[in-house]
Amino acid sequence: MNxxxxxxxxxxxxxxxxxxxxxxxxxxxxxxxxxVALGLAVAKWQDAAFAAPEYHGMILFNxxxxxxxxxxxxLTILILLLSKGYFEKISDHIAEYYAIIxxxxxxxxxxxxxxxxxxxxxxxxxxxxxxxxxxxxxxNDFASNEAALKYFLMGAFSTGFLLFxxxxxxxxxxxxALEGIQKWVLDHNQMPPMLCTxxxxxxxxLCFKVGVAPFHFWTPDVYEGSPALITAFxxxxxxxxxxxxxxxxxxxxxxxxxxxxxxxLVIVAILTLFIGNITALYQQSFKRMLAYSSISHAGYxxxxxxxxxxxxxxTIFVYATAYSIASIVAFGALILVTQSTGSDSFDSFNGLGxxxxxxxxxxxIAMLSLAGIPLTAGFIGKFFTFNLIMRKYLILLAIVAVINxxxxxxxxFRVIVAMYFRGEEREEIVVPPYYVFVLGFAALATIVIGVYxxxxxxxx
Amino acid sequence: MTVSILxxxxxxxxxAVLFFKNETAKHAALFFSVVELAIAGVFLANFKPDxxxxxxxxxxxxxxxxxxxxxxxxxxxxxxxxxxxxLVPLIILTTYKHQYKNANAFxxxxxxxxxxxxxxxxxxxxxxxxxxxxxxxxxIYFICSLWGxxxxxxxxxxxxxxxxxxxxxxxxxxxxxxxQSPNSNxxxxxxxxxxxxxYITNRQGVVFWAFFLAFAIKMPLFPFxxxxxxxxxxxxxxxxxxxSGIMLKMGVYGCIRWLIPIxxxxxxxxxxxxxxxxxxxxxxxxxxxxxxxxxxxxxAYSSIAHVGLIAAGIxxxxxxxxxxxMVQMLSHGxxxxxxxxxxxxxxxxxxxxxxxxxxxxAKVAPKFAIAFLIIVLGTVALPLTNGxxxxxxxxxxxxxxxxxxxxxxxxxxxxxxxxxxxxxKNVMQGQxxxxxxxxxxxHGSEKIVLCIICVLIISLGIYPQFILHIxxxxxxxxxxTVKIPGKF
Numbered sequence: 001m002n003x004x005x006x007x008x009x010x011x012x013x014x015x016x017x018x019x020x021x022x023x024x025x026x027x028x029x030x031x032x033x034x035x036v037a038l039g040l041a042v043a044k045w046q047d048a049a050f051a052a053p054e055y056h057g058m059i060l061f062n063x064x065x066x067x068x069x070x071x072x073x074x075l076t077i078l079i080l081l082l083s084k085g086y087f088e089k090i091s092d093h094i095a096e097y098y099a100i101i102x103x104x105x106x107x108x109x110x111x112x113x114x115x116x117x118x119x120x121x122x123x124x125x126x127x128x129x130x131x132x133x134x135x136x137x138x139x140n141d142f143a144s145n146e147a148a149l150k151y152f153l154m155g156a157f158s159t160g161f162l163l164f165x166x167x168x169x170x171x172x173x174x175x176x177a178l179e180g181i182q183k184w185v186l187d188h189n190q191m192p193p194m195l196c197t198x199x200x201x202x203x204x205x206l207c208f209k210v211g212v213a214p215f216h217f218w219t220p221d222v223y224e225g226s227p228a229l230i231t232a233f234x235x236x237x238x239x240x241x242x243x244x245x246x247x248x249x250x251x252x253x254x255x256x257x258x259x260x261x262x263x264x265l266v267i268v269a270i271l272t273l274f275i276g277n278i279t280a281l282y283q284q285s286f287k288r289m290l291a292y293s294s295i296s297h298a299g300y301x302x303x304x305x306x307x308x309x310x311x312x313x314x315t316i317f318v319y320a321t322a323y324s325i326a327s328i329v330a331f332g333a334l335i336l337v338t339q340s341t342g343s344d345s346f347d348s349f350n351g352l353g354x355x356x357x358x359x360x361x362x363x364x365i366a367m368l369s370l371a372g373i374p375l376t377a378g379f380i381g382k383f384f385t386f387n388l389i390m391r392k393y394l395i396l397l398a399i400v401a402v403i404n405x406x407x408x409x410x411x412x413f414r415v416i417v418a419m420y421f422r423g424e425e426r427e428e429i430v431v432p433p434y435y436v437f438v439l440g441f442a443a444l445a446t447i448v449i450g451v452y453x454x455x456x457x458x459x460x
Numbered sequence: 461m462t463v464s465i466l467x468x469x470x471x472x473x474x475x476a477v478l479f480f481k482n483e484t485a486k487h488a489a490l491f492f493s494v495v496e497l498a499i500a501g502v503f504l505a506n507f508k509p510d511x512x513x514x515x516x517x518x519x520x521x522x523x524x525x526x527x528x529x530x531x532x533x534x535x536x537x538x539x540x541x542x543x544x545x546x547l548v549p550l551i552i553l554t555t556y557k558h559q560y561k562n563a564n565a566f567x568x569x570x571x572x573x574x575x576x577x578x579x580x581x582x583x584x585x586x587x588x589x590x591x592x593x594x595x596x597x598x599x600i601y602f603i604c605s606l607w608g609x610x611x612x613x614x615x616x617x618x619x620x621x622x623x624x625x626x627x628x629x630x631x632x633x634x635x636x637x638x639x640q641s642p643n644s645n646x647x648x649x650x651x652x653x654x655x656x657x658x659y660i661t662n663r664q665g666v667v668f669w670a671f672f673l674a675f676a677i678k679m680p681l682f683p684f685x686x687x688x689x690x691x692x693x694x695x696x697x698x699x700x701x702x703x704s705g706i707m708l709k710m711g712v713y714g715c716i717r718w719l720i721p722i723x724x725x726x727x728x729x730x731x732x733x734x735x736x737x738x739x740x741x742x743x744x745x746x747x748x749x750x751x752x753x754x755x756x757x758x759x760a761y762s763s764i765a766h767v768g769l770i771a772a773g774i775x776x777x778x779x780x781x782x783x784x785x786m787v788q789m790l791s792h793g794x795x796x797x798x799x800x801x802x803x804x805x806x807x808x809x810x811x812x813x814x815x816x817x818x819x820x821x822a823k824v825a826p827k828f829a830i831a832f833l834i835i836v837l838g839t840v841a842l843p844l845t846n847g848x849x850x851x852x853x854x855x856x857x858x859x860x861x862x863x864x865x866x867x868x869x870x871x872x873x874x875x876x877x878x879x880x881x882x883x884x885k886n887v888m889q890g891q892x893x894x895x896x897x898x899x900x901x902x903h904g905s906e907k908i909v910l911c912i913i914c915v916l917i918i919s920l921g922i923y924p925q926f927i928l929h930i931x932x933x934x935x936x937x938x939x940x941t942v943k944i945p946g947k948f
Contacts, residue, residue, distance in 0.1 A: 311524070374594035383587075383631070387525070390635045395666070402628040409621055421605055421613045458524045 001054065001061055003069055004113075006037040007106045011099035018095020023088075030080055030098050038073045041066050053115045057177050064313055065113035067460045068244040071317070072108050075237045075324050076101065078442065082332050083229050084434045090138050090227060097137065101233060104130035108241040112248070117166045117176040120245055124162070124209065127238055128155045134233070135226040147225025154208065154218035162205030168198030169253075181253040196260050202249070203261050210242045212268055212298045213275040220279075223291035228338065231287070232331035235294040236324035243301050243316050255308055265306050266397060272299030273404040280411045286334055287344045289411055290327065293370060296404060297323050300385050303401070307388030313460045315388055319381030321456060322369060322449060325442040326378060329366035332439050333359055340429045346414055351424035359431060360419045362443040369446045371412040372405055377449035380457070462517035463531045463582050466503065466541065467575055469496055474571035482563040486556065489567035493549040496574070500545035507538055509930055511937030513584065521588070525638075526645035530585040535934025539786045539927060540581035540713055543793050544706050548574045550912060551701045554801045556905035557808065560607055560696075573599035573702060580710050586634040586646035589718070593627055593674075593710065600695075600702060607696040619691040622684075626677035633670025636663075637722065651722055652941055668726035671719045672734070678711030679767045681734075682741030692760035697804035700756070704763050704800065705793040712767070712789060715774050716782065721942040727777070728944055734775045735861065739868050741768035746875035750882075755803045755813040758883055759796065762839065765872050766792050772869055773854030776861035777944060782935045784853025787927050791838065791846035791920060798835040798913040802828075805906060806887070810895055815883055820892030825901035829888050831910035836884050838917040840877040846920035 010033040017025050044051075044066060051062040080101070087097045107126025114120040132155060136148025170176055172195040173184035185191075204215065211219040223231045254261065276296030283289040301323075304315040334344060336359065341348040353360040369378035382405065389397050431439075449455055473492035480488045507514060516532035533541060552570065560566045576599070579592025597620070605616040638646050642654050677684045692700045720727050742765045749761035770788050773781035805828070806821075807813045822829035834845070841847035851873060859866035892899075902910060920927065 314524070368598070373598060374591045375598075379594075383635075386632065387635050387638075390632065390639055395632075395636075398632050399629075402625075402632060405628055406621060406625045409624060410617075413617060413620070417605070417613055417617070420602075453522055457522060 001059065003037045003041040003073075004106060004109045006033060006040060007073075007102060007109055010034070010037070011102040011106075014095050014099045014102065018093070018099070023094055026095060026098050027080065027084060030102065031077055034073050034077050034080075034102075038070055041069045041073070053179070057179065058116045058119050059110075059113050060115035061113045064244070064248070064460050065109075067317055068112035068241065069109050071321050071324070072105060072112070072237050072241055075240070075328065076105050076233070078325075078328050078438050079229060079233050079237070081434050081438050082232075082328070082335065085432065086227075086229055086335065097134070100130045100133050100137075104134070104233070104238065108237060111241045111245040114245065114248070115178050117169070117178070117181075117249075120249065121159075121163065121166065123245070124242075125159070127241065128159070128209075131155075131230075131234055131238060134230045135222055137230065138227055141225075143225035144227065145225075147222045150218050150225075151222045158205050158208030158215070160205075161201050161208065165198045165201030165203075165205055168194050168201060172198065178249070178252045185253065185256055191257055191260065196257075199254055199257070199261050200264065203264065206242070206246045206249075207268060210239060210246060210298050210301075211295055212272040212302060213295065214268075214271055216272070216275065216295050216298075219295055220288055220291040223294070224285065224288050228287065228331055228335045228344075231291070232328055235290070236327050239294065239298065240316075240320040240324055243298075243304075243320060244313075247305055247312055247316055250305055251308055251312060258308060262306060262308075265302060266394065269299050269302040269306055270397065270400050272296065272302065273400060277404045277407040281407065283411070284346060285344050286330075286337075286346055286349065286415065289346075290330055290334070293408070293411070294327070296408060297370070299404070300382065300401065303385040303389050303397070306397070307385075307392045307394065309388060309391065311384070312388065314458065315381070315384040317460055318377075318384055318449075318453065318457055322377030322381040322446065325445050326366040326369040326376075329362050329439050329442045329446075330370070332435055332442075333363045333366075336429050336431060336435065340427065346418050347422075349415055349418040350422040351419070351426045352429075353420035354423070355426055355428040356431065358436070359429065359439070362439045363419065364416050365443045365446055367412040367415050369450070371409055375447065375450045377446045377453070379450060380453040461503070461506065461515055463503075463515045463533055464517045464529075466496070466499060466545075467531065467578050467582065469499065470571045470575035470578070474568040474575070477568045477571060478564050480564050482559075485564035485567050486552070489571060490549060490552045492571060493545075493552055493574070497545045497549055500541055503533065504538065504542065504930075507533070507930070509535060509933055511535070511933045513537075516584075518584075525587075526643070527587045528585050528645070528647070529588060530647065531579065531582040531588065532584055533582055534937075535931040536713070536716060536786065536938070537582050538930050539790060540709060541578060542930075543709065543790050544574060544577050544581065547701070547705045547793055547797055550797060550909055551698050551705065553905050553909050554701065554797075554804065555698045558696075558698075562606075566603065566607060566698075569599040569603050570698065570702065573603075573707075577706055577710060581713060584648045586637060586648070586651070586718075588646075589714075590627070590631055590634055593630070594624075596707060596710065597623055597627070600699060600707065603699040603702070604691065604695040608699065609694040609696075611690075612694045615687075615690045615694045619687045622677055622687040623674075626674035626684075629670045630674035633667045636667055636670070648717070655722055655724065656941065656943065664723040664726035665729065668719065668723040668730060671714065671723070672730075675711040675714040675719060678714070679708050679771060680711075680764065681771055682737055682744055682764070682768065685741065685745070685764050688764060689757050689760040692763070693754065693756050697800050700760075700800050701797045704760070705797045708763070708767060709789045709793065712770055712774065712785060715771070716785070716938070720774070720777060721938065724942055724944050727775070731775050731777070735772045735858070735865055738768045738772035738775065739865050741765070742772070742869055742872045743875075746872060746879065750875070750879045752879075753815050755806065755815055755883065755887070756800065758815070758879065759799045759803065762876060762879065763792070763796055765876065766796075766839075769851065769854050769858075769869055769872050772865065773857040776857045777939075778857050778860055779935060779939060780853045780860070781857030782938070783928055783932060784850050784857055786931045786935070787846070787920075787924055788850025788854060790927055791850050791917075794913055794916050794920075795835060795838045795847060798831075798910070798917070799839060801906075801909060801913075802832050802835060805902065809899060812895070815886045817893075818887045818896055819890040820888070821896050821899050822888040823892055824897065824899045827907065828899075828902045828910075831902070831914055832884065832888060834914045834917055836880050838921070840880045841873050844918070844921045846917050846924070848921060849924040
């Protein structure tokens with residue numbers, strides 16, 4: 001809980017720093033604040049194994065919440081470190097950036113620790129509203145404005161679905177508390193149509209939020225239009241948290257009635273994989289490719305919910321972590337390359353291997369991880385998800401997943417091919433020390449987790 | 461002493477080589493690979509040729525999923541370890557005349573690939589096996605596409621997708637086995653026991669296909685071979701040697717160790733089909749090889765034919781077949797490395813691999829001619845060369861299964877003799893032309909490599925008992941444990 005308080009107070013402090021023109025202090029204060037929040041969360045680890053719901057059953061801060069909060073905080077720190085010198089270029093109001101990102105993070109902490117539907121709603125809204133602003137933060141940029149508007153409309157629309165679902169579930173079970181709903185479902189044999197409709201509507205709402213097909217149309221435009229760092233934040237931290245929230249709701253309340261929602265989710269997963277991967281194949285822009293690849297990864301993450309079981313939380317945790325750190329590398333490199341060449345197409349990576357061996361190496365590791373090649377973290381995640389669905393004997397789904405993993409090779413390797421095999425004269429990119437640290441750390445973590453997954457596996 | 465030394469030394473060596481500059485990297489890589497060979501020699505000296513698995517390392521890796529770092533060496537693995545550790549220094553030595561850009565990365569990748577292949581050949585845990593399988597694939601992808609020929613990027617990605625597709629299906633198969641296995645783990649011997657106690661009886665077909673696809677693509681077996689000739693042609697010769705000399709044996713080894721023992725019932729169902737595919741592959745590849753004018757491509761197709769025979773011999777599943785495949789895997793590895801090295805020498809001197817443009821080299825380069833001849837004779841399985849023992853045993857095995865298959869598969873020897881000797885005649889004999897008149901004879905490192913290869917070809921041909929002795933107990937044991945329904 002203290003974590004949440006720290007992360008909520010921190011942005012207010014930052015806004016004051018901005019007010020008194022202490023731009024230099026912003027990043028250190030943010031990072032220190034986040035580290036404190038992280039420490040406070042992790043310190044509770046032992047007790048959290050027996051955590052009970054607090055605040056009238058509104059919040060349950062157990063190991064699941066700590067693990068996901070920690071991952072969200074660490075990823076946010078990495079992204080903010082990349083922001084050094086980035087926001088200054090696009091705006092004068094830097095303090096606001098940090099503050100809004102942290103507000104969003106506060107929403108995310110709520111999303112991974114809620115124990116009541118109202119808290120889930122509040123968490124999602126805090127996160128989303130902040131993200132709407134962040135998407136449009138390049139005020140004079142047409143694409144950024146479009147992204148914000150689209151994101152806002154789609155987000156509001158999906159929130160409608162979500163709320164309607166909540167009300168219907170409340171109508172039939174008489175409770176917003178997860179425990180109350182769980183108990184009601186346990187006690188009743190016959191599920192009323194109202195509950196089923198509610199569950200499906202919640203499913204639709206959450207699918208919108210995590211951006212899976214056929215509710216994914218906002219994703220590419222929003223990801224492309226937003227500033228790259230914000231896109232990185234949206235596609236890693238907020239996606240991870242949304243999946244954690246998704247899992248908590250369905251694993252606590254509705255595991256017994258999986259026959260209602262699981263067929264729908266299987267179809268959603270298959271659609272997501274095919275649409276995400278095949279569309280990614282046709283992209284010329286690296287950033288847009290990452291957007292579609294994030295859709296397809298959402299498809300793999302859905303497997304953890306389709307194959308709901310004891311290890312689902314662990315699977316989402318490992319997969320999302322692996323995916324997120326690899327994505328941060330990709331976005332970090334994208335920012336550098338775009339700054340140097342002014343374009344975010346695949347071609348702008350041409351010849352990078354010769355001029356910037358370090359940058360090319362970390363991007364290669366990231367791409368291999370995203371493609372799920374062994375000895376990288378991405379493979380461990382993919383292995384766990386395959387394991388889950390095979391346990392449910394969803395062999396057809398597994399085969400679809402394999403076919404998509406093969407398709408994804410084409411576009412991930414396109415980057416590698418561009419970097420190493422398309423010899424082209426280019427200027428050497430100066431990689432700032434912050435970038436060296438973040439990209440090096442993320443790439444190293446990818447390899448270490450891939451070789452020794454025990455490091456993060458089995459925490460929850 | 462555990463097998464972990466053997467596995468991790470090349471990994472460390474690869475990291476070390478990265479820090480050397482170009483020329484020194486070459487020497488360092490050779491040094492480390494020779495050390496690795498020496499260690500393999502120590503293992504061989506301490507190896508007891510009985511059926512047991514020795515030098516086992518078994519530590520938890522991912523306990524939640526009962527994944528262990530579990531590896532060891534038995535007779536079958538020992539031969540494969542010898543093959544790998546013997547060929548890698550030879551292959552590194554063949555590159556001594558080349559000046560690769562970023563040589564340190566090149567040699568690091570080769571050593572890393574060696575580690576991956578050693579994992580495959582010693583793994584006793586399904587997950588570990590898979591990781592090794594893929595860990596060997598990534599380096600060769602980069603070797604081929606960074607240092608390969610003109611069309612390398614397109615062709616290498618095709619190769620990668622092909623093999624990656626196969627291995628992903630194998631991953632599904634491995635997970636499927638894990639879910640069905642009685643102790644919920646990936647342990648090979650537990651799986652053997654489970655299969656024999658009829659625990660895993662249903663859906664063996666599914667597992668069979670999942671594994672078969674991966675192995676058939678890797679070998680490659682007809683009709684999964686379409687990536688192979690292009691990749692062999694485009695890859696740098698060291699890469700081609702790694703691929704054909706060692707990597708394709710991963711598929712064969714996989715069949716012996718994993719596929720057939722784990723799915724014996726499905727194997728009975730599909731045995732006939734696989735052998736027919738193998739025999740078709742033999743004839744098909746031989747005929748195509750006959751029409752090739754590019755030397756490297758010709759060798760690539762002849763490699764398909766040889767592997768087809770190995771596959772047929774294994775799927776007949778008897779002692780001769782398995783023993784033959786052991787000998788033949790080693791021999792084929794040596795011969796094919798020699799063959800590709802011959803073409804590497806020719807093409808780096810003359811800038812062409814077109815057989816029709818060559819001729820008369822024997823006149824100007826007698827030492828080269830002798831080595832070439834010995835390698836050709838080894839490849840066409842002349843008695844007293846290493847190729848003969850393997851092919852004889854393999855044909856014997858196919859004969860026991862079905863006489864007509866043996867007759868058709870036996871054509872491989874005749875066909876092989878025809879296209880190989882024709883190639884030799886066109887390249888080496890006749891009159892020299894403008895191109896070949898100034899061909900310099902072999903010297904230095906080339907001479908050493910060819911010498912070693914020729915000695916190996918002849919000594920293994922005269923005394924194959926050396927290899928047969930290592931693997932015979934393990935092979936008998938395997939045949940004994942894996943009872944094929946309705947056969948024994």
